Amino acid sequence: MTEQPRVPVLVVGGSLVGLSTALFLAQRGVPCLVLERRAGLFAHPRTRGVNPRSMELLRAAGLEAELRALPSARALARNSGLRLARSLAGQELGAFREEYYREVSSDLSALSPTTWCLCHQNELEGVLHRAAARAGAEFRFGSEVVSCTQDTDGVTALVRDSADGTTSKLRARYLVAADGARSGLRRRLGIPFEGTGGLGRFLAVRFRADLAAELGERRFVMCYTFNDRVRGALIPLDNASEWRLDVILGPDDPGTPGEVLAAFPPERCVELVRAASGVPGLAVRVLDTVPWEAAAKVARRFRAGRVFLVGDAAHVMPPSGAFGSNSGIQDAHCLAWKLAAVLAGQASPGLLDRYDAERRPVAAATVRQAVLRQQDRPRRGERGARRILPPGLVEDVTVWFGWHYTAGGDVWVSDPRGLPGTRAPHVLLLRDGARCSTLELFGGDPVLLTGPRPGPWPRAARGAARRLGVPLQVHGIGGDGAYEDPEGVWAKAYGTTGGGAVLVRPDGVVAWRASGAPDDAEDVLHAALARMFGR
Known part of the structure; x- marks a missing residue:
């Protein structure tokens, strides 16, 4: 050794x-x-x-x-959207559309x-x-x-x-x-x-088959297939010949992964693929099969x-x-x-x-x-299924962008507006005539953003960072700052004012903000920096 x-x-x-x-x-x-x-x-x-x-x-x-x-x-x-059908070539039951679901093709330019x-x-x-x-x-x-x-x-x-x-x-x-x-x-x-296992068992079947004609011009992320022979999800890997079928296993199917693989040899998987595709004589080459369980x-x-x-x-x-x-x-x-x-x-x-x-x-x-x-x-x-959504569903955008790092209170914040503990918002800026996002300013050292009336904040930042021995970048938004705010929305998006300042952590999370500059701005910022670094 x-x-x-x-x-x-x-x-x-x-x-x-x-x-x-x-x-x-x-x-x-x-x-x-x-x-x-x-x-x-x-x-x-x-x-x-x-x-x-x-x-x-x-x-x-x-x-x-x-x-x-x-x-x-x-x-x-x-590719975008979730489809539901009897089979790829068969009757479509419709697209999955709910308030909480945001399709892959959605315009997110106002958010990111x-x-x-x-x-x-x-x-x-x-x-x-x-x-x-x-x-x-x-x-x-x-x-x-x-x-x-x-x-x-x-x-x-x-x-x-x-x-x-x-x-x-x-x-x-x-x-x-x-x-x-x-x-x-x-x-x-x-x-x-801690939690729950056994939320569903599946067999992922990766296969090669020419389904271009059956797919047609559709470009979905996933198609749930429901018929008498198979229930699962058909997933295009290249919109042509590479696919995956996730088969829902039932209570009567074998339990362990080894038993599942033994019960679903390639020839049985071929029949399941044919049922999901709706093409009885489809030429299918099974590439691999992987049992998995949702938990x-x-x-x-x-x-x-x-x-x-x-x-x-x-x-x-x-x-x-x-x-x-x-x-x-x-x-x-x-x-x-x-x-x-x-x-x-x-x-x-x-x-x-x-x-x-x-x-x-x-x-x-x-x-x-x-x-x-x-x-x-x-x-x-399911035929006749009632469309009552489970209580507590939060929309996709909030799950992506609206988490809140806090010692208490709600985890999700639908409209954070620069609240400390949340992801710093995206705002479109201009620098030397080129467009950029506020998010491009984060990821390295901590950042202090100041508004069009920066007042004492740049000097306070230099003093506070020097006292703590930590790096701190300062970026002015609007006014004489290096970044223009063409829509004049930065202060509102960050929950501050033109004379305020916002401290952003190296991971792009708002650490602290002030709506204006107090007389002891350096001491206030020094304390905020110290808390951010756990000091």
């Missing part, structure tokens, strides 16, 4: 959320090592919806153009500088891996964490090489567990999942000493709404700036306590929204 040099952050799990964690840390200058038990990146397409908030984060990381150029993103760029990107998870992970490596993250595939211990100075992970079985020890200041819903690290830490669970805590849970290790939810993987990306983003600030000596270690306090309530509320959507959608395929 060998002991390796110490790293600041060890990330366990090299899938979507682990890769996102590595990217956000590396771009903040934090060296990190990613351990993944598989020999390489996973090739299965899996999920494919990057929602607008996650796209904002990946856009800030400089990846939007690369993501939209991916083969799957180009193929699915025009970006929008959905439909791309396969394996292609997205390739982009994240390359970008994180360029930024300095290191990767070790074929490495499984066998055990993990902590002390006052760091974490020691015992790592086994999958190829030859040798073990080594790795030391890190902190460890991020991104090892999935069956997280071995979470179990070893004694952190239980709604949240870890009792997201932190245990120097170990932090992110993504499916912290929460699992049904896929309705495409919230799961996106919540994981946002976990990673929320945690990365805190770890970076603590490791740089800018923040107190107490800042890391806020990761659990901020993300766990939002995760629990998001899981609830996914469950409500899963309960609502299948009833559309």
Whole structure:
């Protein structure tokens, strides 16, 4: 057994959320090592919806153009909406339209500088891996964490090489567990999942078949199919020959994944695909089958000493709404700036306590929204189903943009208007005649935004940052500031005035705001900065 040099952050799990964690840390200058038990990146397409908030984060990381150029993103760029039908070639029952549901093609320009990107998870992970490596993250595939211990100075992970079985020890200041819903690290830490399993069992059948004629000019995200032979969801992967069928398994179907695979050999899957497509003699090539189960669970805590849970290790939810993987990306983003600030000596270690306090309530509320959507959608395929929505449903836009980091009160805020603890709003600005979003100002150092009457705020910012020994950027909006506010909406959007100021955290969350400048502006801002860094 060998002991390796110490790293600041060890990330366990090299899938979507682990890769996102590595990217956000590396771009903040934090060296990190990613351990993944598989020999390489996973090739299965899996999920494919990057929602607008996650796209904002990946856009800030400089990846939007690369993501939209991916083969799957180009193929699915025009896809939108949920359909319901007896089969792809058969009777359509209609489109899924509810107040809470916002289609992928919706115009979000008033809310965000970006929008959905439909791309396969394996292609997205390739982009994240390359970008994180360029930024300095290191990767070790074929490495499984066998055990993990902590002390006052760091974490020691015992790592086994999958190829030859040798073990080594790795030391890190902190460890991020991104090892999935069956997280071995979470179990070893004694952190239980709380919630509900058994919300539905499914078999994902990825197949190749020419359904271009049956699809026609339709470009949907998913088509729920309901007939006497199959109930499930037909998902186009390229709008031509690559597809996935998620078959709903019933109570009489086998229980364990192995039993399900044995009961659904390729020839049976072919018949299910033919039933869902409505083409009896369709030539079908089954590529793979993956059983999966919908669950709604949240870890009792997201932190245990120097170990932090992110993504499916912290929460699992049904896929309705495409919230799961996106919540994981946002976990990673929320945690990365805190770890970076603590490791740089800018923040107190107490800042890391806020990761659990901020993300766990939002995760629990998001899981609830996914469950409500899963309960609502299948009833559309039932004759005579009453259209009474489950109480508590929150519209998609609020789930994407309206979470509230607070010690108490509601998690969702439908119209945040710059409320501290919420995502800083998108406002369209001009700089040197070029359009940009306020969101483009965030993602690096903390930012102080001042209005067209900045008064003492720029000087106060310099003094407060110098006293604390932390970086702080100042951007003037309107007036003589560097950024023009052509619509004159910035102050209203941020809940302040032309003489006010707004402090935004490195992750784009409003930390504090003032409607005007007091006589002791530097002291007031100094106190706000200190609170933001947990000092």
